[in-house]
Amino acid sequence: MYAVIETGGKQYRASVGDKFRVEKLPGETSTEIIFDKVLAVGGNDTEARFGNPYITGARVTAEIIKQARADKVLVFKYKSKKNIRKMRGHRQYFTEVVIRSIEA
Numbered sequence: 001m002y003a004v005i006e007t008g009g010k011q012y013r014a015s016v017g018d019k020f021r022v023e024k025l026p027g028e029t030s031t032e033i034i035f036d037k038v039l040a041v042g043g044n045d046t047e048a049r050f051g052n053p054y055i056t057g058a059r060v061t062a063e064i065i066k067q068a069r070a071d072k073v074l075v076f077k078y079k080s081k082k083n084i085r086k087m088r089g090h091r092q093y094f095t096e097v098v099i100r101s102i103e104a
Contacts, residue, residue: 001043003060003102005035014060014099015043024093027064033097035060041104049104058104062097069093 002015008023014035027033038058042048049055069091077086 001041001046001102001104003038003042003058003104004040005060006037006039006054007035011039014062014102016099016102019065019096019098021070021094021096023095024067025064025095025097027067027095029064029066031064032100033062033064035062041102055104058102060099061101061103062099065096065098067093067095 002013004011004013006012007025010023012020012022014020025033036054036059038051038055038060039053040048040050041055041058051058070093072089072091075086075088075090077088078084
């Protein structure tokens with residue numbers, strides 16, 4: 001069984017046992033978190049259900065594995081022949097979760 005959930009302005013296809021990174025969510029490590037913005041549910045030889053925009057009563061339960069920051073992304077801007085250079089770096093916060101159950 002799988003579900004399509006929305007969090008942090010992005011959509012993820014989640015099955016039980018999947019691990020993935022989402023935008024930073026509040027909570028400590030090994031805390032349970034519930035995604036109630038379920039866009040679609042399907043699998044297990046059942047007909048797929050789609051919400052308008054969300055499926056009422058459906059929810060996905062996940063556990064927070066870790067809170068961390070991603071690798072640094074460097075932004076380098078320059079203007080040729082002018083000796084103008086700017087170097088900036090950015091590290092995005094993320095939350096890594098593992099899906100524990102899907103309730104349709």
